[in-house]
Amino acid sequence: MCDARISADANALATSWQSSASASDAAPSALAGIRVLDLSGLAGQYCGKQFADLGADVILIEPVMGSPVRRDGPFIDDRAHIEFSLPFAYFNAGKRGMAIDLDRPEGQRILRQLADRADLLIETAKPGTMKHRGLDHAALSARNPRLVMTSVTPFGQTGPYANYEAEDIVALALGGLLYLGGYADTSPIAAYGNQAYLAAAQFASVASMMALLSVDTDRERVGQHVDVSIQECVTMGLETAIQYYDLERIVRKRTSGQQIMAGVGVFECDDGQIYLMAGGIASTRFWENLVRWLMDEGVEAAGQLLESAWESHDYLATSEAKAIFSDLFAPFARKHTKAHLYQTGQSRRIPICPINTPRDILTSRQLDYRNFFISQEHAPSGRNLVVPGAPYRLEATPWHQQRPAPRLGEHTSEILATLGYEPAACAALVKSGVVN
Amino acid sequence: MSRLPLHGIRVADFTWIGAGSFTTKLLADHGADVIKIESRSRMDSLRSSRPYKDGVPGINRSGYFADRNSSKRSITLNLKSEAGKDLARRLIATSDIVANNFTPGTMEKFGLGYEAVREIREDIIYIAMSMQGAAGPEHRYLGYGLTMGALTGLQFLSGLPDREPAGTGTNFSDHIPNPCHAAFAILAALRHRRQTGQGQYIDIAQTEPTIALLGPSMGDCSVNNRLPERSGNERRPLAPHGVYRCQGEDRWIAISAWRDATWAALRAVLGDPPFARSPDFDAADGRWARRHAIDDGIAAITRHWDAGDLMSALQRAGVPAGIVRTAADIVDEDPQLQHRGHWVRLTHPEMGESIYNAPPFRISESSVTPFAAAPLLGQHTDEVLTSILGLSPSDVEALRREDVLT
Numbered sequence: 001m002c003d004a005r006i007s008a009d010a011n012a013l014a015t016s017w018q019s020s021a022s023a024s025d026a027a028p029s030a031l032a033g034i035r036v037l038d039l040s041g042l043a044g045q046y047c048g049k050q051f052a053d054l055g056a057d058v059i060l061i062e063p064v065m066g067s068p069v070r071r072d073g074p075f076i077d078d079r080a081h082i083e084f085s086l087p088f089a090y091f092n093a094g095k096r097g098m099a100i101d102l103d104r105p106e107g108q109r110i111l112r113q114l115a116d117r118a119d120l121l122i123e124t125a126k127p128g129t130m131k132h133r134g135l136d137h138a139a140l141s142a143r144n145p146r147l148v149m150t151s152v153t154p155f156g157q158t159g160p161y162a163n164y165e166a167e168d169i170v171a172l173a174l175g176g177l178l179y180l181g182g183y184a185d186t187s188p189i190a191a192y193g194n195q196a197y198l199a200a201a202q203f204a205s206v207a208s209m210m211a212l213l214s215v216d217t218d219r220e221r222v223g224q225h226v227d228v229s230i231q232e233c234v235t236m237g238l239e240t241a242i243q244y245y246d247l248e249r250i251v252r253k254r255t256s257g258q259q260i261m262a263g264v265g266v267f268e269c270d271d272g273q274i275y276l277m278a279g280g281i282a283s284t285r286f287w288e289n290l291v292r293w294l295m296d297e298g299v300e301a302a303g304q305l306l307e308s309a310w311e312s313h314d315y316l317a318t319s320e321a322k323a324i325f326s327d328l329f330a331p332f333a334r335k336h337t338k339a340h341l342y343q344t345g346q347s348r349r350i351p352i353c354p355i356n357t358p359r360d361i362l363t364s365r366q367l368d369y370r371n372f373f374i375s376q377e378h379a380p381s382g383r384n385l386v387v388p389g390a391p392y393r394l395e396a397t398p399w400h401q402q403r404p405a406p407r408l409g410e411h412t413s414e415i416l417a418t419l420g421y422e423p424a425a426c427a428a429l430v431k432s433g434v435v436n
Numbered sequence: 437m438s439r440l441p442l443h444g445i446r447v448a449d450f451t452w453i454g455a456g457s458f459t460t461k462l463l464a465d466h467g468a469d470v471i472k473i474e475s476r477s478r479m480d481s482l483r484s485s486r487p488y489k490d491g492v493p494g495i496n497r498s499g500y501f502a503d504r505n506s507s508k509r510s511i512t513l514n515l516k517s518e519a520g521k522d523l524a525r526r527l528i529a530t531s532d533i534v535a536n537n538f539t540p541g542t543m544e545k546f547g548l549g550y551e552a553v554r555e556i557r558e559d560i561i562y563i564a565m566s567m568q569g570a571a572g573p574e575h576r577y578l579g580y581g582l583t584m585g586a587l588t589g590l591q592f593l594s595g596l597p598d599r600e601p602a603g604t605g606t607n608f609s610d611h612i613p614n615p616c617h618a619a620f621a622i623l624a625a626l627r628h629r630r631q632t633g634q635g636q637y638i639d640i641a642q643t644e645p646t647i648a649l650l651g652p653s654m655g656d657c658s659v660n661n662r663l664p665e666r667s668g669n670e671r672r673p674l675a676p677h678g679v680y681r682c683q684g685e686d687r688w689i690a691i692s693a694w695r696d697a698t699w700a701a702l703r704a705v706l707g708d709p710p711f712a713r714s715p716d717f718d719a720a721d722g723r724w725a726r727r728h729a730i731d732d733g734i735a736a737i738t739r740h741w742d743a744g745d746l747m748s749a750l751q752r753a754g755v756p757a758g759i760v761r762t763a764a765d766i767v768d769e770d771p772q773l774q775h776r777g778h779w780v781r782l783t784h785p786e787m788g789e790s791i792y793n794a795p796p797f798r799i800s801e802s803s804v805t806p807f808a809a810a811p812l813l814g815q816h817t818d819e820v821l822t823s824i825l826g827l828s829p830s831d832v833e834a835l836r837r838e839d840v841l842t
Contacts, residue, residue, distance in 0.1 A: 173760045202613065213626060236793055238611075242779075353586040
């Protein structure tokens with residue numbers, strides 16, 4: 001909020017636009033000095049987070065009523081409030097935040113001023129919206145030729161579907177991943193957790209870095225416009241489905257709920273399920289290890305699995321083979337826990353893994369050893385959130401969390417002050433609803 | 437045409453199978469000179485994985501391998517021989533990036549661990565993408581794409597609550613989270629090197645990017661002490677939101693019409709059916725409470741629709757809706773992907789013409805796209821040894837006779 005007290009503090013503190021970058025850490029940051037404006041929703045906010053966590057100065061620009069992601073659950077303490085959204089808190093950690101009405105000329109003026117000194121702008125508005133506001137790449141780069149602008153939309157900026165409406169499940173459907181998910185006897189079932197939006201955000205990060213490096217390399221070069229299609233990002237996740245169709249004219253279908261071949265699939269155990277992968281791509285070198293294990297555990301009939309028929313992938317794929325294998329392995333698995341099967345199986349060099357629940361993951365000894373989870377302060381609730389930390393370890397320029405996600409408008413006055421707005425001007429903008 | 441973004445960057449690429457090869461594909465398609473170091477005795481297992489061109493097996497015929505290795509060169513080196521290791525070291529000396537996704541310790545066995553490589557090239561960017569990271573109690577555990585889905589929680593969370601966990605039906609982590617995170621980390625390290633001259637070691641555990649994407653669910657579990665569960669296609673508190681059967685064999689449409697306005701538009705397109713007229717459904721919480729009845733009502737109507745016609749009708753009315761496309765649909769029928777030039781057909785010496793994914797974004801003024809088909813095993817051994825390492829053709833022949841280039 002833009003009250004006078006905070007403005008005064010901001011004037012005192014904000015000596016430069018980059019003043020907020022964490023200066024306390026001795027190690028350098030890979031992306032220090034890169035200034036990012038993140039105007040995005042769920043299809044882009046993880047991109048902004050990736051930049052922030054490697055040291056870029058990222059400002060989240062929200063609508064005056066707040067990002068729609070603030071209305072997405074789950075909520076901290078189940079409190080459905082814009083400051084308690086877990087997706088918002090997680091995907092916007094490390095950013096400063098301000099709220100601007102970009103449909104008003106005064107708001108557009110502020111954004112232009114910000115873009116004049118930015119390296120990257122990320123946005124997820126419908127195609128044409130930024131142009132209508134006078135904030136498209138052509139307009140902004142006329143003032144700041146080095147600006148890279150990354151636009152993430154369901155289908156891209158142009159084309160027959162450019163104006164189609166989509167949400168995550170629709171992009172999964174048209175991108176082909178949805179058809180591969182689920183059980184043979186049910187409807188297709190979508191991947192959990194907004195994976196289409198997040199796929200787009202991840203590719204947006206890669207593409208934005210490519211474009212930023214190009215500008216860096218060649219001082220003469222102008223910043224480019226990056227056009228990311230969520231649908232197209234989903235198609236990157238189809239594994240072999242496209243090639244099966246192209247090369248063998250086979251249309252892959254969903255197959256969950258059954259062994260893919262004998263020794264590959266989900267098995268119930270004492271406290272959940274495990275995934276066993278003793279055939280398939282990993283090939284048969286794990287097969288013998290598995291059979292020895294079963295025999296050592298008293299499943300003597302497992303010896304038949306060493307007969308020559310079991311060397312053939314074609315045989316492994318038959319329902320007879322699957323049934324024989326299941327009759328031997330399933331009763332054994334049901335007697336043991338996920339952790340026991342995982343650790344014992346792995347010690348015998350068998351690819352077997354627990355089907356982890358989030359709770360299993362939070363208590364994983366491997367992730368604990370790597371200090372993967374971090375504690376993130378959440379002032380509105382007074383709680384500390386335990387959430388994933390570094391997804392990559394860059395030894396010389398470590399990932400680190402910079403700050404919690406901003407409250408709505410938390411840095412509005414601080415940022416306006418760096419643009420030269422006096423507290424009175426700032427207050428007027430708040431009063432008229434141009435900023436929040 | 438401007439230069440590709442990674443023009444002038446060389447990658448000594450020791451990756452194989454899924455996530456590693458997909459990472460270096462992203463670099464290769466953007467102009468990096470990616471030299472894949474292979475070996476006949478320890479071949480990338482994707483080379484012997486279906487699908488094959490015309491269904492005929494062969495180490496140079498796999499589409500699984502091909503798509504992940506566009507725009508790269510392949511050399512074969514026997515890293516068990518001293519001369520083979522020496523060639524690898526000489527190639528690394530000319531490289532900017534060394535990449536591998538082996539179990540920790542494998543590169544060290546070849547004398548190509550980070551410390552050794554830094555002796556060869558101090559500013560190298562060295563990325564190791566093992567299953568569970570460089571160290572820790574489970575760092576040597578075996579894993580593949582499917583077991584990774586299990587470890588990361590994505591499998592547990594995807595599917596129906598009363599059925600076994602389904603996951604995505606693919607090796608999801610291999611194809612999107614890991615390559616994207618790895619490529620981003622490499623590009624960030626390249627930027628740091630340009631600023632400072634300093635290279636570095638990057639350690640990625642292939643489980644961690646996917647878990648990072650599930651951050652809100654991890655937070656729900658840790659702060660609310662709630663175990664998130666599978667919910668099929670339902671997304672609390674959105675209703676209707678789901679996948680509905682259409683006319684034809686295994687044809688479906690995804691519809692999300694949970695907003696008041698899109699719900700009204702959906703009703704209109706479906707012909708204002710009696711089931712949908714209940715005033716209980718006017719508000720979002722009422723729709724959520726009776727979502728199963730609504731889903732059944734919608735499905736009873738959509739089954740008489742052609743999925744494409746229904747998508748068009750719903751989109752005209754502003755309702756998010758999309759055909760659940762099969763791989764065949766996506767290649768042959770999708771006008772949007774065709775408009776974007778997503779599918780690229782490249783000619784391969786043995787496979788002939790086959791299909792490749794272009795990167796899923798367009799950078800203005802740049803023509804990034806896969807520009808060469810996957811390499812044959814060892815296709816570029818002679819070329820790389822002579823043009824980059826300065827060997828003469830007779831040197832190469834001698835090495836070949838000594839079993840160094842297998």
